[in-house]
Amino acid sequence: MVEKISQFEGFDMDVSLPIRPDTGRAPLPLSPTTHTDQKLRDAAKELEATFLAEMLKSAGLGELPETFGGGAGEEQFSSFLRLEQARDMVAAGGIGLAETLFNAMKDQSHGVV
Numbered sequence: 001m002v003e004k005i006s007q008f009e010g011f012d013m014d015v016s017l018p019i020r021p022d023t024g025r026a027p028l029p030l031s032p033t034t035h036t037d038q039k040l041r042d043a044a045k046e047l048e049a050t051f052l053a054e055m056l057k058s059a060g061l062g063e064l065p066e067t068f069g070g071g072a073g074e075e076q077f078s079s080f081l082r083l084e085q086a087r088d089m090v091a092a093g094g095i096g097l098a099e100t101l102f103n104a105m106k107d108q109s110h111g112v113v
Contacts, residue, residue: 037106044101045090051097052086053079061085 061082090098 036109040105040109041098041102044098044105045087045094047101048094048098049083049086049090052089052094053083056082056086 057079063078089095
């Protein structure tokens, strides 16, 4: 369901917002807590991606072939490829490390130990 909300009388401006099933009302605008949580979640995802990139490196992904390799350029840029592949893995669900990191950072930011 969608609820039409018009805040400004006299203006022809309707904003469609989805109705939350639990309350039957439109969601509230983002609060500072939500913004902080999003920043923490983004940081947790990046930490998981960095961890996965290191695991991919240890597994040998991106190692240079012995013949007809790309030389020094390939060696220098293979880390960027591994990191992007790791970010794609995290975006697809990852290994669950980001959620654990997010919860730990959220607890620390709210003073819960």
